[in-house]
Amino acid sequence: MRITLIGPGRAGLSIAYAAKKAGHEIVTVVARRPDAARNGARKLDAVASVLDRQLAPSDLWIVATRDDAIASVAETLAERLGEGTDSPKTAIHLSGLSSIETLAPLREFGVLIGSVHPLQTMPNPEVGHVRLHGAWFGITADPGSYDNLAAFVQSLGGRPFVIADEAKPTYHAAAAAAANFTLVNMVVAQDLLDAVDVPIKVLGPLMEAIVANAVEIGPRAALTGPVARGDVDTVAAQILAVAEHAPAMLGIFVSNVASLARIAGRWDQFADLVDEHTS
Ligand SMILES: NC(=O)c1ccc[n+]([C@@H]2O[C@H](COP(=O)([O-])OP(=O)(O)OC[C@H]3O[C@@H](n4cnc5c(N)ncnc54)[C@H](OP(=O)(O)O)[C@@H]3O)[C@@H](O)[C@H]2O)c1
Secondary structure (H helix, E strand, O other), X not given: OEEEEEOOOHHHHHHHHHHHHOOOEEEEEEEOOHHHHHHHHHHHOOEEEEOOOOOOOOOEEEEOOXXXXXXXXXXXXXXXXXXXXXXXXXEEEOOOOOOHHHHHHHHHHOOEEEEEEEOOOOOOHHHHHHHOOOOEEEEEEOOOOHHHHHHHHHHOOOEEEEOOXXXXXXXXXXXXXXXXXXXXXXXXXXXXXXXXXXXXXXXXXXXXXXXXXXXXXXXXXXXXXXXXXXXXXXXXXXXXXHHHHOHHHHHHHHHHHHHHHHHOOOHHHHHHHHHHOOO
């Protein structure tokens, strides 16, 4: 496919690098600042442009701006179509949360709209484009465009699945719970390990196994450890250690004991311990 990238940030450039590697042509890189467009375009052998210029023809527009800029960028792009820029067959954005309707101004020019959300973290394009290989991509699409977008995702080595437009906020909250909230507990672990001079890397294989179990048999079935076993004395000893070595993390630790006890159906056993340490 011939692709136009609008918004050469972390996600946009990651997808564009992966697309180029897969044999697609990145025709134009569009940014609001000419230097940002030039930087992105150089690495992709593409033409650099800005939003107020006409665009060369392409098959797919990827609007990779931040979520809050998608609607206004779509309106600007619709103006370009109104002035004679050739319509692409399809235009997508990359947000897991925003409705595809943010791209609706493009529909009146015959463009099919959708979103392709990589369930992956892309801190920069060099790392990001490699991580897209094997990642799952949530696709929301106008009727008639899912197959094309799924084929595009597969060409990048990604794994497509359908996500309905109205389901996106719920789906995005799930992704945040898994990807972002897990890091809260990693910070707790880091502070405790720092206190006893153990590097955080030792947790790698354990965390990988926990994640593998959770996606394979489900997180509830994957529960292990003293709370799941109902071992109150062990958890009480852990709480004392946290209070001594990472007191700033005590609230998070105790609230997680409470959540876990409820999920494991052991709240009756842990209620007193939790109350004792909840101010
Ligand atoms: N990064 C990830 O790991 C990740 C993962 C999944 C999905 N996504 C999605 O990908 C999209 C982009 O996220 P990102 O992390 O790549 O953000 P980013 O690194 O901040 O890049 C955003 C790009 O959009 C441009 N932009 C912002 N406002 C604009 C405007 N009003 N007009 C034109 N261009 C504008 C920025 O240009 P300037 O440099 O001029 O600001 C930049 O090139 C979001 O929808 C996000 O939800 C990201």
